[in-house]
Amino acid sequence: MTTLKATSRVPSYCYQCVAGPDLLRVEVTDGVATEVRPNDAAAEVHPAGGKVCVKAFGLIQKTYNPNRIKTPMKRTNPRKGRNEDPGFVPISWDEALDTVAARLNVVREAGLYDGSGFPRVAASFGGGGTPTAYMGTFPAFLSALGAVDMSFGSGQGVKCYHSEHLYGELWHRAFTVSPDTPSAELVISFGANVEASGGVCGIRRHADARARGIKRIQVEPHLSVTGACSADWVPIRPKTDAAFLFAMVHVLVHEIGLDRLDVPFLRDTTSAPYLIAPNGYYLRDPATEKPLIWDATAGRAVPYDTEGADPALIGPFRASGLELGPDEVRWEHEGVSCRTAFDALTEHVGPYTPEWASAICDVPAARIRETAEAFHSHAHIGETVEVGGRTLPFRPVAISLGKTVNNGWGGYECCWARTLMACLVGGLEVPGGTLGTTVRLNRPADNRWSSVVPGRDGFMDYPMNTTKKGEWTTQGKSRHAHQALIPLAANSPWSQALGPTHLAWMMQKEGFDKLPKPTPPDVWFVYRTNPAISFWDTAAVSDAMANFPFTVAFAYTHDETNWTADILLPECTDLEGMQLIRIGGSKYVEQFWDHTGFALREPASEPQGEARDFSWISTELARRTGLLEEYNSAINRGAAGVRLKGKDWDFSLEADKVHSVEEIWDASCRAASAEVTDGAETRGLDWFREHGFRTKPFDRLRWYLYPAMVDQGLRFELPYQERLLRIGKELGARLHEAGITWWDRQLKEYEPMPHWQDLPKLWEDALEAGFGVDVGDYPFWLLTARSMQYSWGGNAGLQMIHEVAKNIAGHGGVVMNPQAARKLGLKEGDLVEVASPVGTTRGAVVLRHGIRPDTLLMLGQFDHWKTPYAKDLHMPSMNALMPMLLDLTDATGSGADLVKVKVTPLGVDA
């Protein structure tokens, strides 16, 4: 372990949430970590001046928390369940590691896949991938194992921006989407709670934007902290955002009109001029099978990429050509009338007037119209700006979507309309406009530009899961069947974890007809996640994990998930372990840097008790399972964050040897240093210990995808979704051929342009059908909102976080409008029971005027019953109230945090 000086400032980072990492220094006195500070030296390279999020200040208490598990432990009670005390007893590291290794060896001998074709080993990590910033070389060990099922989620699909991830990547390499805040003039935010979820970079960018006078209109049922920081608040009815957005598209297309939209952008950078053949697929050139456009100058249909063509946006036109349907169906057309995609859009949004949306959204039509007009007037159509030596369109308007808006049913509609709005004013992936931040489903995952690969029809390629006959299979390698059900979920290493992860849990309870027989994993690794609290229908999830035969939990404290574990391994927490990670570039949320490089997490404290560095644990597991060579090779390939061998350097580890934690990271530091300096420097661990990070400039031009698209002559696949229409038909055919009909509802989402469906009613119908209740008995919509102090941090058991979070209203209670409370005879602080058809929770009433009378809000999810400290706070959680239903699962496999509830007074909270 590192020798600590008497008083020092140790470099580290906080990557507890996807909006990180934040670079920090930890003041250490006599070996005790005493204070977290921003790393002021990072001010020059970090987008928020090197500042550190509030959650990072919980790390010292996290380190010295007396409730930590400080020795390896094993379960002595073979029965599992909430009411079964596991009887954990301390054991030695040797016994713990040998037990795990022996189990893994048994599993490996039986074969990597079980009788159903699923990996015998499964692993679950929380926090949107951020645990990899703390698990050291464990990914290399998982790689050495060969096959690991990541499909048991801890919230993915339900608690994430799921639809946005999938459609965003499809349309503009946008796993997450962000306004170009530093340049934007107007942001219309549908429930995007960036002031709570944007991290220090997001908050700084928006604060700077406000200081220069940006207008942000916050459209959401309750006045979140982001709403508080916005110029306007529009209290929309829950889950009706799609109607508002459709009406905005209507205003632009029908009231403002094409002439005042960004015609060059639509014409040259989108599929708006593509001709639609009678069956709904593109009309194509029979020779090349390229989609046709109408060349207004030549007066005939030509392939979309014809040099010098003048694409017409408004038809129809009579043309001949080939139409390609699903499963290679071909139609030859002669002189048929074809609309352009823009024509189709115009017709499609015709009925979606502001007046129509007003009744649905409970927002005056004039306000919807004003919002759309403001979006158009602030777009500066026609203006350009110089970035990195290139002239790009300047469109300082953007729309952002929040959780429950951009996932679950309605997510497609909202994502489509939002991205389309950007296209209509030429504001997609250009300065000031709507940008993607990172890629996860396309490759390479660390570079958006490099992932811009030409595909068919002038669009970017996309790694869909196949829907082709003969190739499609139900025998996927994950327990949630993402390959069989979700073409858009793609096939990257992230796809499993993104999955429709609730299906994996649902299938444990009851398998789905015609899919492989559900099996529990033989070994389940759990780290930094607590799905027994953080998922939908937590009771069902807890029951499922109680049936897993052998669970290994890297455990910080006892919690509701590791309650079912067989082995608890206490790993070094954030301030005790060592790791080197990549920083900078453009990442999740609003992480747009002008630099890129690496940062070190240097131990700021000796490990408490017998906690061990995660990389030491990984190396020991590799050694004891006989996988040392594969493990070291994986590290050399970059599984621990950086490839150890480059074009002019080689710091590869000897494959057959055990390497210390410091040796591993020293090699990583040297390789990272070489990578950043193109081989000029090979600084080791000592240099990084002193300096903390090493970066190089990252060209701001790379924030924008537009240049990469233009350079390759590619178009954004909007407004018309011919590809989705086709794969939807093919998927339906495959499923029906396999006798699967329980996914039929989801198949309806594969529309070329989404129609409005009554989303609130969809939820109500699902509850009535699923539970036989009269939904009229459940008058409130229950929503949640992000707490910056808590979210992702796994810190519900930290006193200091609880203390400071309480300064923000709503934490720990049931937020309710006073008008609604009055009708129920409730006042501030009264204890209530909130019940959905599936469960109940309790909490004290917090009255706020900033919430619709038909809506309740619970910040975060806090119904812990085992996590020390947290279990004594008696805070409510909506998770136990959320039904895990197929009916509430959209075609991307996602749900949304939304349920109808009723409130019963329980008397005054003492």
Added chain:
Amino acid sequence: MTRWGIVADLNRCVGCQTCTAACKHANATAPGVQWRKVLDIEAGEFPDVRRSFLPVGCMHCDDAPCLDVCPSTATRKRADGLVTIDYDKCIGCGYCIVACPYQARSKVTQPARAFGGEQMRHEAKREDPARLNVAQKCTFCVDRIDAGLARGEVPGIDAEATPACVNSCIASALHFGDLEDPESNVSRLLAENQSFTMHPELGTGPGIHYLYDRDDNEGSQGDAPIEGDPEMVAEPVGMGGVVPKLQRAWDWRAATNFILGGTGSGLAVAGAVAGAPPVVFAVALLHVALGLFAVWLEIGRPWRFLNVFLHPARSWMSREALAAMPLFAFGGLTVLTGHPAAAALTGVFGMIFLYCRARILQAAKGIPAWRQQGIVGLIAATGLTEGTAALTVLAGLALMGGIAGVAQVPLAALCGALAVLVAVRHAAWRAYRRRLGETGAPVGAFEALDGAALRLTAGHQLVPLALLAAALVVPGATGAALAVSGAALALASGWAFKGVLITRAAFDQGYSLARFPARGAGKPARGVKPGWSLS
């Protein structure tokens, strides 16, 4: 000259509490103690609602009430405007806590244990025993400022020399610098933006300024009126952290001191005027002594009690302590000798003591029910009434017991005087209450004062007056009994009033937001003062 201050840009602040947490780290404050924090404030009714975040902490005021009241001179003000506390001098009386209208001060009595049990390693490492049982508050990270200046750095510009809260602010909402330097970062911000300070009506000259709008914000040209004092909202919801709270620094022990000290000093005055025998003065001194003993039990560092004398120049608590010296000296002399001159001087210093006590309350600017101008007359009238009532009781009981000569004046005269004093006290109460209603006060203060079982209202005071009047016309023991009853009731009224005033009506100032800030291109709006009302 330098005047360090903070400028908080409310357009930028998102209420993240990073500054709150950074302060807790930098200053190792105990669980539950926040030298600074960010409030979450809401106003309006659905759907026309505003919400804003307001960073608060010690304002390092120009004219700091805490500085004036501190009897030990532990609280000082540096030339650069920083208000400091000498933990080794502070007696932990809590006076500064009730004097601060920004609720910036606190007192910790136990070592930090966030999870109970043993202290965590970092808690033990950073525990500062000197900070236990004394007043503590934000220092503007004075050590960082001084060390930075010594290194030639500029606080507010150089990170290491800047208060932790400001240096941690992720929204760049907090700025620190020299308010006296027109070229400083903070001065420029104040020059280019609209700003306010909190509770300007109290004349404290806070060192934290809040920006609420840019001078060049075109969006500000709206129709909504933003001028005027913040709107008092009597029944705000969801703002438990913002509304005035009952002060906890002074509890029943302080109330006992006010009750017994007032009665005792009033009795000394009444005894002197009435030519009472030495035993009456003994009773008076006993009251005062018991009161002081009660409050001695309350102070955090009781064995530093002599420090109470160190600030007679400005602290009414020091002055009261000093007045107590001759009061006890001459009172003791009176008890021993019965000399009229000693008795007269005892009365004089009793009156001074009583006046000091009234001024103690008035100087507590953090408690709206105490700082009202009429409080001095009311407390003085109450003390004199109680003293006279006590004397009347003693005289009446003596008469009933066949002991003559408790006072040189007849019982009837005592009754008459007491009746007049009861009326005067009632008038003082009315004046006080009327003024309180005019300036406004925390709703809880009104409820406590108006809801007490025994009050100084006309309705309640007519009973003792009637009894005293009856005593004047009814002769003998019956009359004496009536006098005792009336006086006892007058006495009890005063005690009840002070008990309520100190423990139940003593809501702190709470917080107010003078203007809701313009957010980006939005418009500012009139502010709010939650938990307050008029009348």
